[in-house]
Amino acid sequence: MDLDIALHANEPPKPTVRSSIEEKARYEKWGRANRLSLMIMKRSISHTLIGAISKTENAKRFFDDIVEKYKSSEKADAGELMDRLTGMKYDGVGGVREYIMKMVDITARLTELEIPITESFLVHHPLNSLPSQFDQLKTSYNTQKDKWNTNELISICDQEEKRILRGSGGSVNFVSQPNMKGHSSSHNYRRNNKGGNKIKNQKSNGPKPAIKKEINCWFCKKNGHKKFDCHKYKNWLAKNKSGGVQEQAKAK
Template sequence: MAAAVHRKEERDYGGDSAPCAFNVDNQTLTIETLTGTNFKRWKEDIEIQLGLMDLDIALHENEPPKPTARSSIEEKARYEKWGRANRLSLMIMKRSISHTLIGAISKTENAKKFFDDIAEKYKSSEKEDAGELIDKLTGMKYDGVGGVREYIMKMVDITTRLTELEIPITESFLVHHALNSLPSQFDQLKTSYNTQKDKWNTNELISICDQEEKRILRGSGGNVNFVSQPNMRGHSSSHNYRRNNKGGNKIKN
């Protein structure tokens, strides 16, 4: 069945940078226009939207053999499905790219080749993104803003993004780095971790650090400067963290 594809451009919201709305078989797709600095978001939009429309076969599979008189009904149907997905995917991608960029992309009638060519042109951009993420991760220091739980979750998010860029960060490294980036008020917790045999995973780390921060805040009346507060090694209370008997979260002694 033929499919009508219409693009609605929101020129009042920034011209080429505005999202593109497409009507395909009476269903609406919204894709952020590729402008040169937003490839990752554009790529995600394309993959999600074409997947929802069952058109992403054209992005992940090569063109099947053209049917012949001896081809089966299934082979003919498969080729027809791929051909439709290829045409619509190519049309949608071309119309969701800024007019200033479309000329730099290879001319092809194959959606997969078109998509891969765009990705190839942004590989250097991904390397720059990876460098920025590594610098951000290694330079992070907790200052008390937003809470330690949110702080460590931001670290986890960065490591996840680095893994997507084929730069995996081990969970063990992340736990050590997160602890080392905490201010002196957490020194008791750091010492406890470094002297025990058990290793924590990130979920345990988040839970334990959150408990420790609440303890620190209670002991100080809720007013702690996590940047300039003096070292708390001499604090009267001491907590050791270990696994409970069921192997779950750590508990304090």
């Protein structure tokens, strides 16, 4: 009764010396209910939420502020749940039954947030999100007139998964698409790693040393010196002064 008074009734005017006994008694009763309501609410919520609520000694305003904060939080939660629901892909972990049950749980939480999900969507979306190994089941459902409910979908998909596992010897990769951000399939990893080892080996060899070219003298045809350092060439120049001067001019 005291909580109803504090949360639903406005604060009565403070009594004055001219106030009647009834007015003073009503204000005193409201004050006691207001203090009790504030104490109960502050003990019932987290300190983080209390810090986000405007400071007030009025229980009704305090309660209204909490309601507004939860409304904002619910909108964020609804958006996150919708993203999770529409982005789910079956990877084989835990089995198809558990995978669809996770979707059912998300839709139930969305319904609590006043975002109802139809039974038809809860059948089509999980079925269409399954990998290519379930294509035969998808085709069978799309070509028949009867519609499944969620329980039938879970049961039929579970049976189909067991059939697929028996046909493949109990080992199937249900990941339909590898994550291009680093979580690639084992086949792609081996292929890429092979190339990576090749590059690594090339780098480990290091740069090849420069090949030193041998210096050849075209005059005496011997290695290790140039023509102008050749003794035979200098002797030849001394014997042929005129020809040597011309040769030196060309060299410059």
